[in-house]
Amino acid sequence: MRYFHSHFIIYGLLQFILLNANLYSQQEINFVEGIHADYDKCGYYFDEEKNFYNKSINNWGYNYDSLLADLEIWRLSPYVKIDSIGLSVQGRPLWRLTISEDPNSVEGKRTVHVHARTHPQETESFWVTREMINILLSEFTGPQTIRATCVYYIIPMFNPDGVELNLPRRNANNVDLESNWNTFPHQPEVAALKANFIELMSSPNPIEVMLNMHSASLCKRYFVYHDSVGTSPAFAYMQQDFITGIRSYYPTGIEPWNYYISWTSGTPLQYPESWLWITHGENVMALTYEDMYQCAGTGNFHITANALVRGVMDYMGIVTNIDEVNVVSPYEFALYQNYPNPFNPGTVISYQLPVNSNVTIKVYDILGNEVTSLLNEEKPAGIHQVSFNANSLSSGVYFYTIQAGNFFETKKMIFQK
Ligand SMILES: [Zn+2]
Structure with a gap:
């Protein structure tokens, strides 16, 4: 769904020159890793042209006001508490949903964390996240069991400034929030998410699973698997178990764990997963999920969300009524x-x-x-x-x-x- 009308391109060109003249003059961090040496984590490699075209799309169809409208709908649920973990560069709250049976009392609940839209253009994984929210708030017995046992913290729009400014992969300071967890001082968004992680990790029920939601141009749905070289043999097995379990609910849609192997030459330092790995090791299953980015097969977000929710619960050993979790309406009018x-x-x-x-x-x-x-x-x-x-x-x-x-x-x- 791209817009190739010439006036969009010209408009995009003007925006590009006027607003973002210095966007790509900075040194690109080209993190080459794993078996896909031509690509960075989300499949981009000096991929300016794709970014440039995407600038013509107005907030990629879902902007900050769209989120505010969704928050008003989600707020009606008794299973949601909405707060923010901090503010963006331009002062927008980084909204967080706390989903549990009683979101104001989550003591003893096992913790899952999800954040999406670090890269504003990667909306597909946001749609998956949104379907996860819909599943978790539904009245089926599976989600009821999940809410009785767990608390899900979900940050649907981690980079609202980038969304509003039509910056495909950066925040308002032209910094990629995904790959600057080791840059000091931190960007305000990174500082807020890290503080949120630190608070949750020091709580009696620390995060057990952390999903970092992205979309990649490889036109596949996959997890960014961390090799044992950069983690540990035990964690490698744990990841294989985790990814295989999720994939079992959508075998035709999600790639096997060895589709994309990263951290093959040591532990990188720049990612949220890196920080969790270095700080907490095998205690947190922290992985990036990549959905299809503007591909012919893009879609089926509810099926993917269903697989993620069920697989995460299986991994945590929480028995849900899987037949009923499966009854989720597709993304519709x-x-x-x-x-x-x-x-x-x-x-x-x-x-x-x-x-x-x-x-x-x-x-x-x-x-x-x-x-x-x-x-x-x-x-x-x-x-x-x-x-x-x-x-x-x-x-x-x-x-x-x-x-x-x-x-x-x-x-x-x-x-x-
Ligand atoms: Zn990304």
Whole structure:
């Protein structure tokens, strides 16, 4: 789903020159490792052209406001607590979900940590993360068991500034947050995540599994496996067990553990996994997961999420009702309840598209008269919002409708002066 219209490219070029003239003038860290010597961890090697084209995409279809809209939806669940671990360079909170049976009381719960979108363009692994959240919040017995036993800490957007500034792989200071855990002083995002790790690792129930969610141009779904040279023979076996277990739930989608082997010549220092390995060794299964990056086979995010959730629980020895965990609706069209509601006079309507669609959103009064058309245009796949201001209207019940492809839905909202 790329935009090759020439005006996008020209616009991207202007943005590139005006905003990011120094982005690639810095020395690129070319971390060559493992059997894929031409690629860095996420499959990029002086891959400026791909980054350049992606600049024409507006926040890759899911921006910071999209996250805020999702947070408002997730916040309605009794199983979620939302806080932030700190602020980005530009002062955006690094939002964190705490998911457990009682998210305000997680003593004794076994700990899993997930963070996504370190690299803003790698949205696929964010969609997987989002599906993991949906699974973990669902009322099936499997997730109930997980919530009764575990706490999941999930940071869905670790680099919100990069997302907002359309920086494919950097934060607002043009630093790659993935590969600068050994650079001092730390970027504020890195400092916040490290402090979060330190706090959790010193708690009575330290992190047992840490997933670092990325997407790579290799057009495969895989884990970045750490060779025993850079870790230990015991950890190598543990990783093989972990990855094989997850893969057993999606054998046609996820590659075997030996697909991508890293750390073959020692332990690198720059990654979050490195810090966890050096500090806590075999106590934490800390791995990067790479989803398909803009490939023909991209998708099936709910299947991947399902495999990750089930595999992680198997690895931790927690028995779940796997048949029921499997019953998860795929990523689909959706029209969400406006927020706030009732409202006065402004409110925001969110909707979700699984594919690029021509979207029409209209508002009607209680008699069925069209009040206004809020949107009528082509939108990319993802979550989007439109705002509605009822300033000139009288109080009362209104309806809003979405038409996107063959999808049509209506919801009610209340304007209360
Ligand atoms: Zn990445």
